[in-house]
Amino acid sequence: MNRRHCAAAAITLVCALAVLAAPVQAMAAPVPEPSATAPATVPATGKKTLEEVREEIDTLYRKAGAATDAYNLAEEQAKKQSGEIVQLAKAIADGQARIAELKNTAGAQAREQYRNGGLPPGAQLVLTDDPRLFLDGVNQVRQGQQATKSVLAQLKRTQEDLETYTQDASINWTKLESNRVKQAKAKKSIDAQIATAKKLESQLEKKEQARLLELEQQAASTAQAAWLSSGALKDINREASASGRQAIAFATAQIGKPYVWGAEGPGSYDCSGLTSQAWAAAKRPIPRTSQEQWRLLPRIAIRDMRPGDLIIYHSDASHVGMYVGDGAIVHAPRPGRNVTLTGAGSMAILGVVRPDK
Known part of the structure; x- marks a missing residue:
C-alpha cells in the first residue's frame, strides 16, 4: 500500500476517534425547514387580539416542530455514520495487519528461493535422475507455485479492500460533517422560534395568559367537534393488536411528563420521541x-384506524400522536406543555400509519 493510502487510513482512524469523543445531543423525515425566521422583535401585543397572538404562537411552535424533525433526522444519520466510521477504522487496521502478514510470508518465500540459488527446493529435485524423486519434485514445484500465487492474490485483494474501506470512510466523514451542519442550523431555528413564542407569552398579563390557554383549548375542541361531525369515526370500533396495547400502555404512562424538543424519555419527550419509544417498548x-x-410506515385509511396507530399531522408531517380509541390521541404537544390526551381531530390530519401491519 502506498503512502497516500497509509495517510488516508491514518486520517480516517483519527477522525473516528474524534467522532467517539465528540458530544452528540440526543433528539422527531426530512422536511424543509421553515422558510421564514422568527421576528427578532415582538410587536406590541396591545395591537393584536389574543386570538391573533394565539395563532402567532401556534405558528412559531409548529415551525419549531418542523425544525426539530430536521434536527432529529440529522442526529440519527450522524449516529449511523459515526458507527460506520468506527467499523471502517477497525477494518482498515485489520487490513493493514493482514497486509503486513502477507508481505512477511512473501518475503520468506523470496528469501528461501535466494538461498537455493534462485530455485525453490522442488525445482532442484526436478534435476535428479531418480524418477521417484523427480515426481516428488514436480509436485513440490506445483505446490510452491500455488502457494506463492495464493499469497499474491490475497495480498492484492486485501490491498483493494483497504482502498475501498478508506474511500468509504472518507465519504462517511463528509456526510457526518454535513449532518452536523444541518443539526446546528436546525437547532438555531428551533431556539429562535421557541424564544420568540415564549417572549410573546411573557408579555401578556396573567389573566391574558389564562385566557390564551382557554382559546387554545377552544380551538382544539372546535376542530375536534368538526372532525367528529364529519363522520370520520363512523363504524370504527376496532381493537388494538397485542403490540398496539403494549405501545398504548407505555405512551399513556408518560402522561404529565413535559415536552422537550429532541427528548426520547424517560423524563421528557417530543412528539415522535414519545411514539417511537412507545413502539420500541x-x-x-x-x-x-x-x-x-x-414516509416509511404502512399507511392506513382513517376508516380502518385502530388504537395504537399513529396519526400524522400538518402538511409537513411535523407532528404525530398515538390513537388510543374513542376519537382521542396521546401526544407530546409542544414546549411548555405536558404529554396529554386530546381529540384526534384537534389538529389538521395528514394521514394514519400502522407500525405493526
Whole structure:
C-alpha cells in the first residue's frame, strides 16, 4: 500500500476517534425547514387580539416542530455514520495487519528461493535422475507455485479492500460533517422560534395568559367537534393488536411528563420521541422522526384506524400522536406543555400509519 493510502487510513482512524469523543445531543423525515425566521422583535401585543397572538404562537411552535424533525433526522444519520466510521477504522487496521502478514510470508518465500540459488527446493529435485524423486519434485514445484500465487492474490485483494474501506470512510466523514451542519442550523431555528413564542407569552398579563390557554383549548375542541361531525369515526370500533396495547400502555404512562424538543424519555419527550419509544417498548422499532414515520410506515385509511396507530399531522408531517380509541390521541404537544390526551381531530390530519401491519 502506498503512502497516500497509509495517510488516508491514518486520517480516517483519527477522525473516528474524534467522532467517539465528540458530544452528540440526543433528539422527531426530512422536511424543509421553515422558510421564514422568527421576528427578532415582538410587536406590541396591545395591537393584536389574543386570538391573533394565539395563532402567532401556534405558528412559531409548529415551525419549531418542523425544525426539530430536521434536527432529529440529522442526529440519527450522524449516529449511523459515526458507527460506520468506527467499523471502517477497525477494518482498515485489520487490513493493514493482514497486509503486513502477507508481505512477511512473501518475503520468506523470496528469501528461501535466494538461498537455493534462485530455485525453490522442488525445482532442484526436478534435476535428479531418480524418477521417484523427480515426481516428488514436480509436485513440490506445483505446490510452491500455488502457494506463492495464493499469497499474491490475497495480498492484492486485501490491498483493494483497504482502498475501498478508506474511500468509504472518507465519504462517511463528509456526510457526518454535513449532518452536523444541518443539526446546528436546525437547532438555531428551533431556539429562535421557541424564544420568540415564549417572549410573546411573557408579555401578556396573567389573566391574558389564562385566557390564551382557554382559546387554545377552544380551538382544539372546535376542530375536534368538526372532525367528529364529519363522520370520520363512523363504524370504527376496532381493537388494538397485542403490540398496539403494549405501545398504548407505555405512551399513556408518560402522561404529565413535559415536552422537550429532541427528548426520547424517560423524563421528557417530543412528539415522535414519545411514539417511537412507545413502539420500541412493544418490541416494534419504528423510525425516530414523525416525517420518517409518515414516509416509511404502512399507511392506513382513517376508516380502518385502530388504537395504537399513529396519526400524522400538518402538511409537513411535523407532528404525530398515538390513537388510543374513542376519537382521542396521546401526544407530546409542544414546549411548555405536558404529554396529554386530546381529540384526534384537534389538529389538521395528514394521514394514519400502522407500525405493526
